[in-house]
Amino acid sequence: MAAKNLNGRKIAILATNGFEQSELFDPKRLLEEAGATVDVISPGGEKQIKAWNKTDWGKSIDVDVQLDQADAGGYDALVLPGGVINPDKLRLEKGAIALIKAFGDSGKPIAAICHGPWTLIDAGLVKGKQVTSWPSLQTDLENAGAKWSDKQVVHDGQLITSRKPDDIPAFTNELIEALAA
Template sequence: MSQKLAGKKIAILVENGFEQIELEKPKAALEEAGAEAHIISPQSGTVKGWDMTDWGKEFNVDVDLKQATAADYDALLLPGGVMNPDYLRVNPQAVAFVRAFSDNGKPIAAICHGPWTLIEAQAVQGRTMTSWPSLKSDLTNAGATWVDEEVVTDNGLVTSRKPDDIPAFNQKMIEEFAEGKHSSF
């Protein structure tokens, strides 16, 4: 893969219980494309992934959310899992961090249940998106148009449904992150 993202810094916001493959594969793709990707979390030290049906690996936190600022990053990745975005969407600091990306037109990629945090950050109104099917009503009620597609791109926002969609998700994420800022959401 070419170095489309050379010089770009990407924030990956997670809590314990993120779907492990939805962090590992996109992070590897971002780094292969030349980006510097930082795991950011309200947790200090490490965060623990969820590996489909049970707890997975621990990952080092690069930046504590208390010290993170959206201004330091070019784009945001929101992995899914059920626990991870559920914890993030009730954390005012995490919601404000996500909202700062949206308000400034910075690209965001969210997979599976990741859009829950976007709903709380008021970043889905008028957007066309996909997600894990159980979020359809949540997204629709928040003003988004939900579609059942492998990957959906809407003005810098990339969404996918599940781990099987990761190859298409990674490709679109890299394209949108390479384009940089879009008009504010």
């Protein structure tokens, strides 16, 4: 991974209970190592949210900002971790979709991995875009007007998408590169 200085950059990670553990913890760590400040944003008023770790519940992480207090204007980018549970719950949260739309309107980078691109569909951000995701989302993304491909990372405009935990280094590096540009 290229060493970039993201000092002064502030990144939002939007998640709720059931996020895929590695898809939040690893990008958060890599972004912080690059100098960024990273806030975990979540709906529901909880002080902590719990990860899904492959086949069972995993670690918990502190929530830094409640969703109803989050403002896209205070951040330089948004990260949307996957797991099946997390984005499925977030799709039903009007505030979560509104925050994703606000990032979309701002033109700031939005990085979504695994099942995270589900929320991009609900935010109306994939039509005409080249994306990737966990393979089971291919039809959903194509039905929403996206052009899907099976690649480690796809960067189209403000959207950065990846398929799975193995892609996290490339996924995070692509976001770091976009923020450093």
